[in-house]
Amino acid sequence: xxxxxxxxxxxLGWKWYFLAFSMIxxxxxxxxxxxxxSHIGSPVPLGVDFQGGTQLDVKFANPPDIDAIRHAMExxxxxxxxxxxxxxxxxxxxxxxxxxxxxxxxxxTGRQQIESxxxxxxxxxxxxxxGVNVAVVGPTVGHQLEKQATLATLYSMLGMLIxxxxxxxxxxxxxxxxxxxxxxxxxxxxxxxxxxxxSLTVIAAILTLVGYSMNDTIVVxxxxxxxxxxxRRESLTDLVNRSINQxxxxxxxxxxLTFLTVLALFIFGGPVLNDFSFALVVGILIGTYSSIxxxxxxxxxxxxxxxxxGKAASLPAARKPKN
Amino acid sequence: MKKNLRNKIVLIIAVLxxxxxxxxxxPSGISGKALLSAxxxxxxxxxxxxxxxxxxLQVQVSEAVNAETDNSLQEIxxxxxxxxxxxxxxxxxxxxxxxxxxxxxxxxxxxDAVSSLLEGTKYANEYDVSGGSxxxxxxxxxxVFENDLDKRTVDExxxxxxxxxxxxxxxxxxxxxxxxxxxxxxxxxxGVSDLDQVKGIIRSTARLEIxxxxxxxxxxxxxxxxxxxxxxxxxxxxxxxxxxxxxxxxNGTQYYVLQRSAIVAGSDFRSADPxxxxxxxxxxxxxxxxxxxxxxxWDYTSANVGKYMAVVMGGTVREVAVIKQPIRDSGLIEGGFxxxxxxxxxxxxxTGALPASLNYIEASTVGATLGAxxxxxxxxxxxxxxxxxxxxxxxxYKGSGINADLALIFNLIILxxxxxxxxxxxxxxxxxxxxxxxxxxxxxxxxxxxxxxxxSNVLIFERIREEIRSGKAASAAxxxxxxxxxxxxxxxxxxxxxxxxILFIFGTGxxxxxxxxxxxxxxxxxxTAVFVSRVIFEAHLNKxxxxxxxxx
Numbered sequence: 099x100x101x102x103x104x105x106x107x108x109x110l111g112w113k114w115y116f117l118a119f120s121m122i123x124x125x126x127x128x129x130x131x132x133x134x135x136s137h138i139g140s141p142v143p144l145g146v147d148f149q150g151g152t153q154l155d156v157k158f159a160n161p162p163d164i165d166a167i168r169h170a171m172e173x174x175x176x177x178x179x180x181x182x183x184x185x186x187x188x189x190x191x192x193x194x195x196x197x198x199x200x201x202x203x204x205x206x207t208g209r210q211q212i213e214s215x216x217x218x219x220x221x222x223x224x225x226x227x228x229g230v231n232v233a234v235v236g237p238t239v240g241h242q243l244e245k246q247a248t249l250a251t252l253y254s255m256l257g258m259l260i261x262x263x264x265x266x267x268x269x270x271x272x273x274x275x276x277x278x279x280x281x282x283x284x285x286x287x288x289x290x291x292x293x294x295x296x297s298l299t300v301i302a303a304i305l306t307l308v309g310y311s312m313n314d315t316i317v318v319x320x321x322x323x324x325x326x327x328x329x330r331r332e333s334l335t336d337l338v339n340r341s342i343n344q345x346x347x348x349x350x351x352x353x354x355l356t357f358l359t360v361l362a363l364f365i366f367g368g369p370v371l372n373d374f375s376f377a378l379v380v381g382i383l384i385g386t387y388s389s390i391x392x393x394x395x396x397x398x399x400x401x402x403x404x405x406x407x408g409k410a411a412s413l414p415a416a417r418k419p420k421n
Numbered sequence: 422m423k424k425n426l427r428n429k430i431v432l433i434i435a436v437l438x439x440x441x442x443x444x445x446x447x448p449s450g451i452s453g454k455a456l457l458s459a460x461x462x463x464x465x466x467x468x469x470x471x472x473x474x475x476x477x478l479q480v481q482v483s484e485a486v487n488a489e490t491d492n493s494l495q496e497i498x499x500x501x502x503x504x505x506x507x508x509x510x511x512x513x514x515x516x517x518x519x520x521x522x523x524x525x526x527x528x529x530x531x532x533d534a535v536s537s538l539l540e541g542t543k544y545a546n547e548y549d550v551s552g553g554s555x556x557x558x559x560x561x562x563x564x565v566f567e568n569d570l571d572k573r574t575v576d577e578x579x580x581x582x583x584x585x586x587x588x589x590x591x592x593x594x595x596x597x598x599x600x601x602x603x604x605x606x607x608x609x610x611x612g613v614s615d616l617d618q619v620k621g622i623i624r625s626t627a628r629l630e631i632x633x634x635x636x637x638x639x640x641x642x643x644x645x646x647x648x649x650x651x652x653x654x655x656x657x658x659x660x661x662x663x664x665x666x667x668x669x670x671x672n673g674t675q676y677y678v679l680q681r682s683a684i685v686a687g688s689d690f691r692s693a694d695p696x697x698x699x700x701x702x703x704x705x706x707x708x709x710x711x712x713x714x715x716x717x718x719w720d721y722t723s724a725n726v727g728k729y730m731a732v733v734m735g736g737t738v739r740e741v742a743v744i745k746q747p748i749r750d751s752g753l754i755e756g757g758f759x760x761x762x763x764x765x766x767x768x769x770x771x772t773g774a775l776p777a778s779l780n781y782i783e784a785s786t787v788g789a790t791l792g793a794x795x796x797x798x799x800x801x802x803x804x805x806x807x808x809x810x811x812x813x814x815x816x817x818y819k820g821s822g823i824n825a826d827l828a829l830i831f832n833l834i835i836l837x838x839x840x841x842x843x844x845x846x847x848x849x850x851x852x853x854x855x856x857x858x859x860x861x862x863x864x865x866x867x868x869x870x871x872x873x874x875x876x877s878n879v880l881i882f883e884r885i886r887e888e889i890r891s892g893k894a895a896s897a898a899x900x901x902x903x904x905x906x907x908x909x910x911x912x913x914x915x916x917x918x919x920x921x922x923i924l925f926i927f928g929t930g931x932x933x934x935x936x937x938x939x940x941x942x943x944x945x946x947x948x949t950a951v952f953v954s955r956v957i958f959e960a961h962l963n964k965x966x967x968x969x970x971x972x973x
Contacts, residue, residue, distance in 0.1 A: 099817050100886070147929075157791055189794065202479070205781050206620075227615065228472065228789040236782035239477055242600060243929070250927035257919050265912070299862050302924050302932045306869065306939070309920035313913040317880075320909055348883045355813065355879070356872030359806035363868050366805055368798030370469075371865055378869075 102347040109342045109390055110335050110398060116391035120280060127287015134290055142290045145297030145373075146233050148247070150198030150240035152208035155231035156216065158190040159223040167192060167220055174215030176208075185369030202236045209234055247301045254305050255279075258312055266319060269400055274315045277393040281311045281384045288380045289373075299374045307381030310356070314349060315389040321345050322397070334401055338394050353386040426963070429956045436948075437831065440838025443845065463841035467860030467934050470796050472789030473611035474619065475930065477782050478578075480604045484777040485574040486567060487519040491682040493544065493560075494522055494658075500538055506531050512657050520562035522548070527556045575604050577776045582608060582623050589619060605782070609930070616786055624779050630686035632679040633721070634729040634741060635659055639677035647676040658682065662731075664738040677738055679731055684721050689714030695763040696753070704763040707753045715750030723747040799864035806868045807833075810875055818882055820972025824957045825878040828949040832874050835945040836867065836938065857941065860934030870942030873917065877950035880906040885973055895971050899958050903951065910951065914943045 131141035146153040156162075164181050171179040176196070184193040196208040209232050216224065224230065255275065262271035282304060289296055321341040329337065360382060364375035448459035468475055490513060497511050509526025513519065527535045532553065539550045539558055548560040562570075579596055586594045591610045599607035613619055641647040647661045655661065655678075664675045693708045710718055722730075722744050732740040811829065815822035843857040885902030893901065918940050925936035961971065 099819075155791065157788070157794075191791075202780050202782055206784060209784075225788070225790065229791065230788045231786065231791050233785040234781075234783065235785075238479065238603075239783040242603065246927045250923050253927075254920055254923045257923065258916065261916065261919065298929060298932055299935070302862060302928060302935050305920045305924055306917070309917040310873070312916045313876075316912050316916065317909055320912070348879055351817075351879045351883075352873075352876040355810055355875050356869070358809050358813070359868050359872035362806040362809060363802045363865055365802075366798060367802040367865065367868075368795055370795055370861055371799070374862065374865060 100347070101350065102343075105343045105346050107339070107343060107346075109339050110395055113391070113395040116387075116395065120284070120388075120392065123284050123287060124280070127284060127290055130290040131287065142286060143293060143295045145295040145300070146195065146235055147298050148240050148244050148296070150235045150237045152196040152199065152212070152235075153233045154194045154209060154212055155184055156192050156194065156224050157229040158192065161187070161190055162192045162222060164192070166222075167194070167216070170215050170219035171212070173219045174211065176211045176215050179212070189369075191369070198235070198237055198240065200237060202238065205234050205236050243298060247298060251301065251305065254308060258308070262312075262316075265316075266323070269397065270319050273393045273396040273400070274312055274319070276396060277315055277388040278308050278311050280392050281381060281388050282308060284384050285377055285381045289377070292376075294373050294376060297373065299371070300377050303374045303377035304381065307378060307385055310382060311385030311388060314353065314385055315393045317349065318342060318345055318389050318394060322394075334398055338398055342390055342394060349386060349389065353382055357382045423963070426956065426959050429952075430960070433831075433953055433956060437834060439842070440834045443838035443841035444834070446841075446845070460837075460841075463845065464837065465840070465844040465856050465858045466796075467858045467863065467930055468609055468611060468792075469787050469861045469931050470792050470859065471611055472787050472792040473609065474613045474616050475783075475785045476608040476610075476620070476623075477599055477784075478582075478606045478608065478624070478779040479782045480571075480575050480578050480606060480779055481777045482571040482574050482604050483519050485570055486562065488686075488776075489547075489570060490519055490522055490562065493547065495682060497522070497524065497539070497544070500543075501535070504534060504538060506535060506538075508535070514657065516657070520567060522560040524558040524560070525556075527558075529556060532556055571604055574776045575606065578779065579606055581775050582606065585622055586610065586619075589622065591619070606779070612789070613786075616784075620781065620784070624781070625775075630683040630733045631718075632681075632683050632731050632733055633725065634731050635678050635680060636728070638679060638729070640664065640675035640741070641677070642673075642675065644676050647678055651678060662733060662736060662738050664741075675738075677731055677741065679733070679738075683733070684730065685710060685714045685718050689717075691750075695760075698753075704760055705753050706763055708751065710750040712750070719747055719749045795861045796864075799861055803864060803868050803871075806871055810871055814875065814878070818973055820961075821882055821885075821958075824954055824961075825875060825882070827957060828878060828954045829871065829875060831953055832870065832942065832945050832949040833867070835949065836870065836942045839941050839945070840938075857937050858930075858934050859938065860931040862931045862935035863938040866935045866938030867942060869939060870946065873913075873943065874946035874950060876913065877906075877910045877946055878954060880910055881950070881954065882973060885971075889970065889973070895965060895969065896962050899955075899962065899971065903955055907951065910947070914947060918943055 134143070135141050140149075162183065164183060167181050168179070171181070171194075178197050180195045182193050184191040194212055196212070199205055199208055213226055213230070216222075217226075255278070258278065259271050259275050262274055285304060285307065286296070288294075289300070294300075318341060321344055322338055325332075325337050325341050325344075332340075357379070360375055360378040363371060364379050367375055444463060445456060445459040446463050449455050494511055494513065501508060501511070506527065508524055508528075511522065511524050513521060514523050515521060524535065524539065535558065536553050539548075539560065544550065544560065546563075547566050548562055550558060550560050552558040575598060579598065583594075583596050586596065586608070591613055593611055595607070595609040597607055599605040608623065610619060637650060639647065641650065644661060644663075648655065651659070658681050659678055660681045661676055661678055664677065689710050691709045691711045691714075693706050696705050696707045697703070698705050726744050726746065729741055729743055731738045732742075807829070811826045814825045814829075818825060840857040840859060843855060847856045881902050884906045885898050888898035888901045889895075921936040921940045921943075925933050925940070928936060958971070965971070
C-alpha cells in the first residue's frame with residue numbers, strides 16, 4: 099500500500115492561502131491573549147504551579163454535586179473557592195482551588211479549611227490520605243518556576259538556532275526558527291482560545307513540539323539541499339516543490355503516526371495529562387504544516403528578494419559544492 | 422558474512438535478556454500478577470504515580486545570622502569588660518538587619534583601644550568595621566562570610582531533616598538543596614500517608630534555650646502589662662515571650678521580659694533525656710551542656726545569683742527558676758511536660774536542633790489511589806498507541822512492517838530495561854548514581870518515543886522503496902536505504918534530545934521524568950531502528966532467492 103506514489107503538488111502556489119490561514123489563527127490567538135492579559139493579568143490562564151495557590155483534586159465515593167460543595171465551602175467560611183469537575187464522570191473527581199496565599203508562614207491553611215469544610219458540611223466520603231491530590235504553591239516558588247520555564251524556552255530556541263546554523267547556512271536556521279515561533283504562537287493561542295491552563299508539563303510539551311517541528315523542517319531542508327547540489331538549472335520554486343513532494347510521504351506518515359499516538363494519549367491518558375496532550379496534538383499538526391507552509395516559502399521569498407535587488411541569486415546549498 | 426550475522430544476532434539476544442532482567446528481575450511466577458509486581462519493584466516510580474509528598478522548605482537563614490551576631494555581641498561585651506573599657510551600649514540597631522552591630526559611646530580616651538580591639542583578627546574575619554571617629558563603631562558582617570554561613574545553615578538543616586525523616590521510617594526519601602542559592606530545601610517522601618505529622622516533625626524548631634529574665638521582668642498577666650513595665654519602649658536587646666500556661670504557681674499565660682540573646686542554646690546542650698522527678702513524680706528533662714557551654718553557664722550563674730532565668734522552647738517560656746547557686750553543666754528542666762512531650766523533646770534534641778526555622782513554600786501530595794488511576798490511564802493510552810502504530814506498519818509496509826514492529830517492541834524493552842537496571846544498580850551501589858524515575862509525563866514520553874521512533878523506520882523504508890523504484894536489487898536497495906537515511910535519523914533524534922536535555926536541567930520531578938524517558942527512548946531507538954532492523958533484514962535477505970524482492 100502506498101499513499102503518495104508520485105505526488106506533484108504545486109505547494110508554493112498555495113503560499114498565499116497558507117499565509118492567510120496562519121494569519122487568521124495567529125491573530126485570533128493574539129487577540130484572545132491580549133483580552134486575557136487585561137482581564138486576568140496574563141496572556142494565558144496559568145496553572146497553580148506558576149500562579150501559586152491551593153488546588154485540591156478530590157476523589158469522592160459517590161458522584162459529586164458541585165453546588166452542594168459550593169454551599170459547603172460557604173458554610174465553612176472558605177472564600178473565593180473555585181470548584182470544577184475534573185476528568186471523566188465515573189471518576190467522581192472534583193477540583194477545588196483557592197487563590198495564592200501571600201502569607202508564606204500559613205501556606206497550609208487553605209487545604210485544611212477545604213478538607214474540614216468537606217468533612218463537616220458535605221456528605222460524600224473521600225479519603226484524605228489516598229484519595230486527594232494537593233498542590234499548595236507559595237508565591238516565591240511560583241515566580242521561581244516562571245523564571246525557570248522562560249529560561250528553558252529561551253535556551254531551547256537558542257540551542258536550536260545554533261545547531262541549525264552549524265548544520266546549514268544561516269538563512270535555513272532563520273526560516274526554521276520562524277516556523278517554530280509560528281508553531282508556538284498558534285499552540286499558545288489555542289490554549290488562550292480554549293481557556294486551558296499552562297503548567298510546567300505544558301511547557302515541556304511545547305518545547306518537545308518545538309524540537310519535533312524542527313525535525314520536520316530539517317527533513318525538508320535536507321532534501322532541498324541535496325537537490326540543489328544536483329540540479330543547477332531548475333528554478334528554485336520548482337526545486338522546492340519537488341523536494342516537498344519527495345518528502346511528502348515520509349512527512350505525512352511520521353506526523354500521522356506520532357499524531358495517532360498523541361491522540362491516544364489525549365483520549366485515554368486521563369485528566370492530569372490532558373492539557374499536555376492537547377498541546378502535543380495541536381503542536382504536531384501545526385508543526386507539520388509549518389515546514390511546508392512557512393519554512394519553505396520563506397526560503398524562496400528570501401532568495402527572490404535577493405534576486406530582486408540584483409544580488410547573486412543562489413541559495414547557499416553547502417559550504418563546499420560537490421563535483 | 423554468515424558468521425558476522427550470527428554474532429550480531431547473539432549481541433541482540435544478549436541485550437534483550439539483560440533488559441528483560443532489568444524489567445522483571447527474577448519474577449516469582451509467570452502469572453500476570455507476579456509479573457506486574459516484579460515490574461513495580463524494579464522500576465522506580467515518581468511521586469505522581471506511587472503517591473507521596475513533595476515539599477519545598479525555605480530556610481530562614483536570617484535566624485542563623487542573628488544567632489551568630491548575638492554570639493559576637495556577647496564576646497564584644499566580655500572583651501570590653503576584660504579590657505576595662507565601658508561603652509554606652511553594644512547592640513543591634515535594626516531587627517530587620519541582623520548582620521549589623523553597633524558599639525556606641527566609648528570614652529574618648531580609650532578610642533584607640535576600642536578600635537584595635539574591634540579591628541583585631543577575632544572580629545575582622547567576620548565583620549567589616551567602620552566608624553570610630555565619633556566614638557561609635559559599626560560592624561557589618563562580610564557578605565562572603567554571610568553567604569558561607571547561609572550555606573552551612575542550609576546544609577545543617579538538610580542533615581537534621583534527614584535524621585528526623587529516617588527516624589520516622591520513610592523509605593527512600595529525597596532531601597536536597599533546591600533552587601540555586603535561594604536557601605531552599607526539597608523533601609520528597611514517597612508513600613507517606615499522614616502528612617501533617619511528618620510536616621510537623623520536620624519543621625519543629627524545638628530549640629531549647631535559657632534566657633536571663635530582666636530585673637522586674639515578670640510575670641505579667643498580659644503583653645500590654647509587660648510593655649508598660651518598660652514604658653512601652655522595648656529595648657532592642659530584650660524581648661517579651663509568653664509562658665506555656667502551666668507554670669507552677671500561675672494561672673494561664675503569663676508574659677516575661679527576657680534578654681533576647683540566650684545564655685545557652687541549641688547545640689550547647691550535649692544531651693537531653695526524659696526522666697521522672699523522684700520527689701514530685703513530674704516529667705522532666707535532664708540535660709547536660711558541652712564543656713565550653715558549661716564554662717559560659719558557670720560564669721553567668723556565678724555573677725547572677727538571686728536573679729531569674731527562663732527556659733524557653735519554641736518561643737514559649739517553659740520554666741522560670743531562680744539562680745540559687747552557680748551551675749556548671751548539668752541540670753534539669755521541669756515545665757509541666759506531658760510524657761509525650763518529654764519523649765519527643767528528647768528525641769528532637771538528640772537529633773539536633775534545626776539551625777534556623779523552616780517555612781513551607783510549596784507542599785504537594787499525590788494520594789495513592791489517584792496515583793494508581795494515573796498509572797492505569799497512562800498505560801491504557803500507551804497500549805492503544807502501540808497497537809495502532811503496529812497495525813498501521815503491518816498494513817502499510819507488509820512484510821517489512823513486521824520488521825518495524827519487532828524493532829518497536831525491542832525499543833520499549835530496552836527503554837524499560839534501562840530504567841529498571843538504573844535503579845537496581847543504584848541500590849546495589851548503596852543509593853548512589855542516577856536512578857531513572859518513571860513519572861506520568863514519563864509515560865507520555867514512552868508514548869512519544871513510540872511515535873517518533875517509528876519515524877526512523879519510515880525514513881529507512883521510504884528510501885528503500887525509492888531505491889527499488891529506481892531499479893535496484895533487494896540487497897542494494899536495503900543498503901542504500903539505511904545509508905542515506907542515517908544522517909537524517911541522527912539529526913531528528915539530536916534535536917529532540919537537545920530539547921529534552923534542557924527540560925531535564927530546568928524542570929521539576931515529573932518533567933525530569935519526561936525528559937529522561939524521551940532521551941533514553943530515542944537513544945535506544947537509534948540502536949533498534951538501525952542496527953536491529955538491519956540485522957532482521959539481513960537475516961531475511963539471506964533466505965531470498967536470486968531476483969526476489971523484499972516485501973515492503
